[in-house]
Amino acid sequence: MPYHGAVRVGGPAEVRELAHLMITKVAVGPMDNNAYLLRCRATDEQLLVDAAADAPTLLETVGDRLATVVTTHRHRDHWSALADVVAATGARTAAGRHDAEGIAVPTDLLLDEGGTVRVGQVELTVHHLVGHTPGAVVLVYDDPQGHPHLFTGDCLFPGGPGRTTRPEDFTSLMDGLEAKVFTLPDETWVYPGHGDDTTLGAERPHLAEWRARGW
Template identity: 70%
Template structure:
């Protein structure tokens, strides 16, 4: 079995992580090096795509045998450029945070709030609502019963800091407070973080830097 590394490039080979109950496939698409994640339940084969960011032709090769759901982590256009084409090709149900959905041009079938459960076959994930990068960003956590948690953060948490708040100090504080309370305050250091761009990280790798993030203001 190939060791999962979480480092992918546009036009490159997807990275695949095989858990006991869930298979995670990570792929990068251009032009903004967005990371997209396909979650597949081992028991049922049901699938969910996190962020149909761009390049639908590439994304469609990941789930030629069907796609049940697409979750858009937030309203920014680089995370939904392929959504219309993917939904048209698959008939997938769309999910997004209730406070971002109106800004996503493809209708949202299910509006998500903090704590909602997202089911992929027999696998359950929990939605985490985070405010600051956008009003309705949604992170998604899978607490693997046979391992550590797996956290899909969209653009709210990256290696080295929280997401861009575009110079808005209040938004930065709100986002960092939310990330501190709902993510670092609840999940262990072993939690693997899958961001919306770039390489993966863990909460343990990032936790020591939180005071520095707060002090620098971004």
């Protein structure tokens, strides 16, 4: 069955098979968070994007081996299961440098703009976006045999950017999205922190509308 990216809490995970990477999407917790398990097909090394909630479900998804957990931003609904997942797996933790202080579990690897995170032989590029939080990061996997894949946390959803608390934060987030994210091709698949997936091509026509609508 083809991947569609629509998952619900308590329902089955969705699995996407790429040439070099397996992506498993599962919904967890009272805020319907998405967590993404990435597995390098050459080495079987695994990386989890956002240990958001419901550690038992995440650990069942992960299995017996996990190398890294990346937290996309400091909001608690994206890391409330992090301590339990790390305790059970021994995985190292990674987060944006400017959000690490707001995450209760110590961060082993501080992420900066243009840096990389590896899962086996697969490399993910880090982009730092200021606005939803001071240190939010998004991850890009540029599939050499296909289109890019973008893990956006709460910075971008189907229908627009994530919420901000001040107009200047909204402007900063929009500036970052346009400069660092929407430079990718329309085929780029977007995996957000909540809800269904989208593509940059589906969202790009609405950039001016989002700017005009404001925060």
